Amino acid sequence: MVTLLTGLLTVGTVQAQESSFPLTLENCGQTLTFEHPVERIVTVGQATTEILYALGLADKVKATSVWFTPVQPKYQTVNSHIPRLADNDPSFESVVNQHPDLVTVQYEWHIGANGIVGTREQFHDLGIPTYVMPTDCVGKDNSTGMDGTRLQLFSTQWLFQSVQDLADIAGVHQRGAELVDQLKAREDEVKQRAHQLDSDLSAVFWYSSADMNVDPFVAGSLGAPAYMMKQLGIHNIVDTAEEWPMKSWESIAKANPDIIVIAKMDRRRFPADDYQKKLEFLHNDPVASQMDAVKNDHIIMLEATEMDATLRMIEGMEKLIQALQDQNMVEE
Structure with a gap:
């Protein structure tokens, strides 16, 4: 069972250690609580798709959508077996019909207050939690148009938080920590x-x-x-x-x-x-x-x-x- 409450607009903060469950985190104005690791994920945004692949979670991804470029070569094999709902914007029904226990979101203009796919509340009313990457909500006002306006300079810490949050939700905390360390080392170089x-x-x-x-x-x-x-x-x-x-x-x-x-x-x-x-x-x-x-x-x-x-x-x-x-x- 997943409980959805209203929270502050902050970077997702894991309230449990080593992906122990129940797991509670804050995500773009919502408090999400997971009783167990998610098993069926639908992605609305290539960024979240490739994060999940990088974490070794392709087996949990049941459908993808919103693609800008081809998937990275190292993920071509796993990606070829996963249904693509749409190259651009999937319909609300197509996402729901996959019976996900999590929908991951790259941009709030797809799933957000005025989402063209749907609002977070529409999904939550059906018992389907949505996770929006902090990169598109923290320090940003998305009410000013499709792409929104930044209120402060973007930081890769919000990208790294997205990685760790998704790893924790799937029950693979250590994989997330290791991937974040690798990304930080590359950026430092x-x-x-x-x-x-x-x-x-x-x-x-x-x-x-x-x-x-x-x-x-x-x-x-x-x-x-x-x-x-x-x-x-x-x-x-x-x-x-x-x-x-x-x-x-x-x-x-x-x-x-x-x-x-x-x-x-x-x-x-x-x-x-x-x-x-x-x-x-x-x-x-x-x-x-x-x-x-x-x-x-x-x-x-x-x-x-x-x-x-x-x-x-x-x-x-x-x-x-x-x-x-x-x-x-x-x-x-």
């Missing part, structure tokens, strides 16, 4: 390498655009890409707290960033989801093509999941610093 970079570098992260002729969605000043840039000592030319604000190419060109980071993804919700169209635009648009980053070919491509609050953002930081070093953007 990136930070050490960052000391070699030019201290005056600036960048813009271009995620997508609703149309090729309108303002692009770029990384705001407090989200996961902003955190990545801060750790590498790179100045973000965008100063708004929106998660993915729209900025005109004229304003971006005026700021003239040293680096342009573009997202690659399989999703095709918008025309600019296609990275090749991004590159074509940059080299042919009369405004964008005049930026130094374009002229000098300082364009770096990351998987969309590597510039978002996922396990892959650590790999994104590793790829980014390697690309900058390969392009000799280091202190003389």
